[in-house]
Amino acid sequence: MTISADKLTTQLGWRYAVKRFDASRKISAEIWQALERSLILTPSSYGLQPWQFAVITNEEVKKKLPAISWGQQQPLDCSHMVVLAARRTMDAEYVERYMSSVTETRNLAADAMDGYRRVLVSTVEKMDSHLDWNARQVYIALGQLMVAAAMLNVDTCPMEGIDAQAYDQLLGFHGSDYTTVVGCAVGYRHPEDAQAQAVKVRFSADELVRRF
Numbered sequence: 001m002t003i004s005a006d007k008l009t010t011q012l013g014w015r016y017a018v019k020r021f022d023a024s025r026k027i028s029a030e031i032w033q034a035l036e037r038s039l040i041l042t043p044s045s046y047g048l049q050p051w052q053f054a055v056i057t058n059e060e061v062k063k064k065l066p067a068i069s070w071g072q073q074q075p076l077d078c079s080h081m082v083v084l085a086a087r088r089t090m091d092a093e094y095v096e097r098y099m100s101s102v103t104e105t106r107n108l109a110a111d112a113m114d115g116y117r118r119v120l121v122s123t124v125e126k127m128d129s130h131l132d133w134n135a136r137q138v139y140i141a142l143g144q145l146m147v148a149a150a151m152l153n154v155d156t157c158p159m160e161g162i163d164a165q166a167y168d169q170l171l172g173f174h175g176s177d178y179t180t181v182v183g184c185a186v187g188y189r190h191p192e193d194a195q196a197q198a199v200k201v202r203f204s205a206d207e208l209v210r211r212f
């Protein structure tokens, strides 16, 4: 089943960056499972999935978040605070692990991907900043999560206003292969969140879209 074009536009217009979540409303297990799946199903360059996602629902942990989020309350009041982390590096070993997962999942001969593997290893070895590349992939996951949530009438607030180093410390990313890039508070808007009434501000399609 597909949804109508109208419905898509309505839901994307319904979504806004929530400033005040309703702390009393939690996302059901069924809905959360679908949203988590939207993160896992995010496409990435070559399929490398250079990310990890931390999901915070524990109230004791959430209480620590405003202090490391520029004082913003959304990470505390939302239902699920998602922290999207990128791999700091990319190397032949990681590529190899991914290739093994491709051949196993698709039941291919172990050497079926050798040509692709060589191209990929050489691409990765030539790259200046793996973290920049990986972080760009992470933002695709952020976008996919926000759109998926909106389709299910679940609210979000994408959050760069977080202290990435402090999140790394809190979540155990410090000293690991991954580092915090961006957050996304997920839950339900408070009925009194004034931001819900704010008219969307976007440049016109004429300015933003070039047609050929």
Ligand SMILES: Cc1cc2nc3c(=O)[nH]c(=O)nc-3n(C[C@H](O)[C@H](O)[C@H](O)COP(=O)(O)O)c2cc1C
Pocket (backbone or CB within 6 Å): 015, 016, 017, 018, 019, 072, 157, 158, 159, 160, 161, 162, 182, 200
């Ligand atoms: C990557 C990114 C980081 C953002 N960081 C924050 C943030 O830390 N706090 C916040 O309240 N809004 C944040 N926003 C929300 C934007 O200000 C908002 O998306 C933009 O003004 C457009 O408004 P809308 O999302 O309500 O349509 C962020 C948005 C994006 C895409």
